[in-house]
Amino acid sequence: MAIHPQLPNAITVARIPLAVVFFVLLLVGGSFGDPHLGVRLAAAILFIIAISTDWVDGYLARKHGIVSDFGKLWDPIADKLLTGSAFVGLAILGEIPWWMVVVILVREWGITLHRLIVRREHVVAAAWMGKVKTAVQGVALSWALLPMDVVVGFLPWLVITAVLMWIVVILTIASGIDYVVAQARGARASS
Incomplete structure (x- = not known):
């Protein structure tokens, strides 16, 4: 069955x-x-539905051969808005530390800004490590947003949330470094 492009x-x-x-x-x-x-x-359910659409739009575009420069550019921006609002909201509520949010958002928006700057030369699609980071962010944020403390108890919820957020910070930094290295290699190869 064909879908609208x-x-x-x-x-x-x-x-x-x-x-x-x-x-x-x-x-x-x-x-x-x-x-x-x-x-x-x-809010948690809406987040889970919205973050799941990231997989859906990518799957549909690849399956039907309708990957577009618009999608390559705006898909990561939409993801950053959604996950960024979750990180900021959780920090405002005092559920995750602000320093983690700052580290994550500086990386996220720094790379997004770079993509916007170079879009006239070429569109930078998300690399595999960035996709893994986004998936882990989605899982970690979903866990943190859902009232899982009622199911597992507050202390286990707190520990699991902290571990997941540390994993997110590590992946965020690693994928940011990977992005910068890949862009530097690409710039050297094209010159």
């Missing part, structure tokens, strides 16, 4: 307003001890 791009673009709605719900829902647990759960 713009469907993957439409899914990518839909993640942008979903990120805004998610962020508002997260802040309204507050931390787990707050009385708005249902809103927090709704």
Whole structure:
């Protein structure tokens, strides 16, 4: 069955307003001890649905041979908006440390800014390590957003969240270094 060639791009673009709605719900829902647990759960579910569309749009584009420069550029931007709003929201709520959020966002937006600058020369698609980092971020953030403390207890939830966030920070730094090295090699090879 053929799909509309713009469907993957439409899914990518839909993640942008979903990120805004998610962020508002997260802040309204507050931390787990707050009385708005249902809103927090709704925010977590919306995040999981939105982050899952990243896989869907990429799969559809590759399967139907409709990978576009628009998708290569905007897919990572939509991901950064969604995951960035989750990291910032969790830091505002005091559930993850701000220093981790700063490290992650500096890498994320630094590379995104570079992609925007060089887009006239060429579009930089996400590398495999960046894709692994994004997948791990999605899992870690989903865990942190869901009220899993009710299921496993607060201390195990806290420990698992901390371990997952450390893994995210390490992958974020490693994939950032990988990106810079790949771009430097590409620049040397083309000159």
